[in-house]
Amino acid sequence: MRIGLYGDSTQMGLSRQGNVSVQNEFPPSKTLQMMLDQKYGAGIHCVSNYGIGGSTIIQALDTPLFEGKNVVQHMDCHCDDIVVANWGINDAYVVGNTANAHKAYYTCLKNFVEAREKRFIYESPNPLNNSHDQIMVALDTGVKAITSLTIADISWQTRMYYPQWAAHLDDGIHPNAILYFWVGMVLFKTVDSVIQSMAC
Structure with a gap:
């Protein structure tokens, strides 16, 4: 199976060191890949990380965010069997955004994915240690x-x-390596359950 991970900087696996963003050595995608390899054997399942820092689900659907393509066009150029979407943090900073609007965007993406006979997973964002x-x-409640x-x-x-958890957010938003590893483990449990259901 091929698993495509979409989302923002926390899907990419960015962390903060002072005022600088750095790519963490162990983003959730890497932990997910390692755990799938451990259970099924290396290369049986392949994880691709398409996360883009600062992005929202609104941008993903409505703009050419992915090398000139929106998320649906990008998805059509790849052969992923499972699509994971993790937007919400930056969406919380969009002025006027509502739970109903956020739910509508996710419903639209889910429908696009499932119309292509792929499985869709909503990955809820990590908590924030700030006013947003x-x-x-x-x-998140709206999407659920x-x-x-x-x-x-x-x-x-x-x-x-x-x-x-709050002690493992470098800037109140981005996890450090420890929390990213936790995210990867939680993600693995869900992805693995979907893989098993698809194999039946």
Whole structure:
């Protein structure tokens, strides 16, 4: 199976060192790939990371964000069987954005993915340690109301089972290597369950 990961800088795996953004050595995509290789054997499943820093789902659908293509056009140029989408952090900074609008964009993307007979996974954003967290939670709640949505619930599981999460956000937004590894493990559980259901 081929798994394509879309999203923002936290999907890319960026961290902050002082005032500088750096590519973390272990983004969630790398942890996911390693865990899939460990379970199924190297090369059986292939993970591709298409994350773009600073992006929103609005931009992904409405602009040529991916080398002159929107997310659907980009997806059509690749052979991914499973599409994972992780936008929401930057969307929380968009003035006037609402939970209903955010839900509508995700519904549109889910429908595009499933019309191509691919499986869609919504990966909820990691929590924020700043004033925009409440807005992001509202957007996330809106998306989770979509019918028959498969969710890799990073947001809820981190808040519930990772009490020290805020200490592992370098700037209140971007995880460090420890928290990125956690995200990768949570993502693996969901992706693996989808792989197993597709194999039946």
